Amino acid sequence: MYLVNKAARTIGPQNLNYVADIVQKQRTAPISEFEISRDNATNTWHVDGAGLQRFVQMTNWRYVDSERRFQHVLEACGVNKSLMKLGVKEGDTVIVGEMELVWHDSPNASSPIILLLRDKEFKL
Secondary structure (H helix, E strand, O other), rough: HHHHHHHHHHHHHHHHHHHHHHHHHHOOOOOOEEEEEEEEEEEEEEOHHHHHHHHHHHHOOOOOHHHHHHHHHHOOOHHHHHHHHHHHOOEEEEEEEEEEEEEEOOOOOOOOOEEEEEOOOOOO
């Protein structure tokens, strides 16, 4: 109890409200709001957005359909289209939240395919 009270006195009610506001914004962030950056040295693209981060965290990757669902979300919210406009290439690494993917162009070039790099914990 002492530690909680001491922390509350140190942080103060104004800072707690600030933290609560940040958490609320992250919870309600639309999945279509994201920023993309590129590390040229490693050909790695980083897709950052609170809504996408939340989606990745809440997805149960043990289900086979999770990968297809994630592909659909990336297409629907505009991530794939944005990456193509920015110049993503075959074999580039794309990181969305804590999920690492490899970009692959589809054979018919109508829509891209991104394959997930498998985590050792779950094999799909």
